[in-house]
Amino acid sequence: MSSASIADTAGTADPAGTSKARRLGELREFLMSRRARVTPAEAGLPGGGGRRRTPGLRREEVAVLAGVGASWYQWLEQGRDISVSPQVLDSVARVLKLDGAERRHLYVLAGLNPPPPEVARDDRDMCEGLHRLIDTWMPYPAHIMDAYWNCVMYNDAAASVLGMRSETSENCLLTFFADSIYRARASSWERNAPQVVAMYRAACSDHPDDDGFAAVIAEAKATSPEFTELWERRDVKPGGQVTKEIEHPVVGTLFLESTQLKVPARPDLTIVLHTPLPHAEADTAAKLEWLASAEGRRETIRSVTG
Incomplete structure (x- = not known):
């Protein structure tokens, strides 16, 4: 490959890749922020003794309550490019107590078509x-x-x-x-x-x-x-x-x-x-x-x- 071709390739932007990386980054921040606001008591878990390092639920607790693997949920929250299904996202949304607008936002960030809008209470x-x-x-x-x-x-x-x-x-x-x-x-x-x-x-x-x-x-x-x-x-x-x-x-x-x-x-x-x-x-x-x-x-x- 000529030096000119190498330069052209190096300078070519990847809009799709950049957009996807940005979306997965937003997914990571969104899930972390929603997890932090749900207390163990609100999730139906015993409070336990000692001080917790996280203000809300731990990743492992979200995974157990949502019925998914701990590693899978960790990868999801890390913004890794993994396969997700509507059923699993709905389980995560339930545990994190997402409202209708937040649930649709989760779908979009995960790369799925969002469900129909709902009327919030x-x-x-x-x-x-x-x-x-x-x-x-x-x-x-x-x-x-x-x-x-x-x-x-x-x-x-x-x-x-x-x-x-x-x-x-x-x-x-x-x-x-x-x-x-x-x-x-x-x-x-x-x-x-x-x-x-x-x-x-x-x-x-x-x-x-x-x-x-x-x-x-x-x-x-x-x-x-x-x-x-x-x-x-x-x-x-x-x-x-x-x-x-x-x-x-x-x-x-x-x-x-x-x-x-x-x-x-x-x-x-x-x-x-x-x-x-x-x-x-x-x-x-x-x-x-x-x-x-x-x-x-x-x-x-x-x-x-x-």
């Missing part, structure tokens, strides 16, 4: 804050869906503009296809229907064996031949933005852009915010502001009651 009571969020979005429509697209909550603008109401189906997919009021108002219904179905298939794809999705799909097929035809296309599209044209019975045409947003702490929920689109003839923003006013509310009620 401390984050289950976020609904009041999310309700404040969509109420603050007034006078624009906003609502929140669960994983199956069941409507969890909506603001007043979503009721007056999109026709959301407690007596209708609580599932947004079923409402899209079966609610006569929404379909009468949605001038863009035929254009948006394929995208809506493709987005729902994408939502299902993360949970292929979930009976909840299967129940919604079965009801949609029984309710709407249009849904059945679109579902059989098997199109997939991640949740994003949908442009809507709404023909409101009081203020006329509205042009809106709905955007799906996720809160990492609540992966089971999706926030859907509607923003007025600039349109010279429609002036959607002004119409939405008027609908939210006292006069607009009275006129809307008068229109509904006849």
Whole structure:
């Protein structure tokens, strides 16, 4: 090999190797830090006498409690390039009392695909804050869906503009296809229907064996031949933005852009915010502001009651 070739080889970086070394180094530091915070008493072990050199569990104790070999766990914590399985990582996560986010982080550092996100116990009571969020979005429509697209909550603008109401189906997919009021108002219904179905298939794809999705799909097929035809296309599209044209019975045409947003702490929920689109003839923003006013509310009620 020529001197030039040797120089070229010596100067060539190894991005994959560097990245892997960095990841395994992070794995070592992460496991050591998590092990140090679990006391023997918390792990169900006797405290024992004398002073301990480590503030938390020893490596050997983690290995015994997780049901793995002491040498194997030592190699894992040292950041060695060894084979790991989800089952063994779950055992280690249990012993180290990792929460959902920490467990996913452990998977990533170990080089495995992480499990689906979970809702932490401390984050289950976020609904009041999310309700404040969509109420603050007034006078624009906003609502929140669960994983199956069941409507969890909506603001007043979503009721007056999109026709959301407690007596209708609580599932947004079923409402899209079966609610006569929404379909009468949605001038863009035929254009948006394929995208809506493709987005729902994408939502299902993360949970292929979930009976909840299967129940919604079965009801949609029984309710709407249009849904059945679109579902059989098997199109997939991640949740994003949908442009809507709404023909409101009081203020006329509205042009809106709905955007799906996720809160990492609540992966089971999706926030859907509607923003007025600039349109010279429609002036959607002004119409939405008027609908939210006292006069607009009275006129809307008068229109509904006849």
